[in-house]
Amino acid sequence: MTSLENKVLQYASGEKRLNPDELRQYFGTYAERVVLAVLLENAEKKTVIDHFPQILKDLQAVYPNLSLKISPKLADQIQFTYIKTAQALNISATIVDEAKAHSPYGLIVHSNQAENLDKVLFSELYPDILAPSETEPILEKKGFFAKLFGK
Numbered sequence: 001m002t003s004l005e006n007k008v009l010q011y012a013s014g015e016k017r018l019n020p021d022e023l024r025q026y027f028g029t030y031a032e033r034v035v036l037a038v039l040l041e042n043a044e045k046k047t048v049i050d051h052f053p054q055i056l057k058d059l060q061a062v063y064p065n066l067s068l069k070i071s072p073k074l075a076d077q078i079q080f081t082y083i084k085t086a087q088a089l090n091i092s093a094t095i096v097d098e099a100k101a102h103s104p105y106g107l108i109v110h111s112n113q114a115e116n117l118d119k120v121l122f123s124e125l126y127p128d129i130l131a132p133s134e135t136e137p138i139l140e141k142k143g144f145f146a147k148l149f150g151k
Contacts, residue, residue: 025103027069027096029110035063036109038122040073042130043106048122049078051129053085059109060089069108072097082107 026034036059042048060066068086070079072095079095086093107122123130 024098025105026110027071027094027103027105027108028098029067029069029108030114032114032116033110033112034108034120035059035066035111035115035117036107036122036125037105037120038107039104040071040106042122043071043074043082044078045130047129049081051126052082053088055126056085056089056091056109060091063111063115065112066091067110067112068093069110070095071103071106074106 023030025031026037036055038048056066056068068082068091070082070093072079074082083093083095119125
C-alpha cells in the first residue's frame with residue numbers, strides 16, 4: 001500500500017518524467033542508451049581503474065557520442081580519476097547526485113541515442129579484468145585461536 005501512496009504523491013507533486021525509477025537507477029539516462037554499467041564495488045577496484053582508459057577508447061570507437069555518469073558514493077579521489085580519464089578522451093563526465101536515487105552502479109557510460117544493448121554490465125563484458133590474477137595470493141583468514149596457538 002505504501003508504494004501506491006508514494007506513486008500518488010509523486011504524480012500529485014508534478015513528477016512529469018517518463019519512467020523516473022529507470023532514470024534514477026541509470027543516473028538520469030534511459031536503459032536503452034547505456035553501453036556500459038559498472039557496479040559500485042567494481043568501480044572501486046584498482047584493476048578496473050587501470051583498464052578504464054582503454055575500455056573508454058574501445059567504446060568511443062564504436063559509439064562516438066559518449067557521456068560518463070559517476071556515482072557520488074565513490075571516493076573523491078576515484079571520482080577525479082574517472083573524470084580526468086574521460087576528459088582526456090573528450091568525453092563529458094558528470095557526478096550525479098539525485099535525491100531519492102537508489103542505483104547499484106558506480107559508473108554509467110551512455111550514448112546520446114538508443115543503442116538497446118543486451119549486455120551492458122562490466123562483469124559480463126570484461127570478466128577477465130575482474131578475475132583474480134594467478135600471481136596474486138589468496139589469503140586465508142585465521143581464527144582467533146589459530147593465531148593464539150600458532151596453528
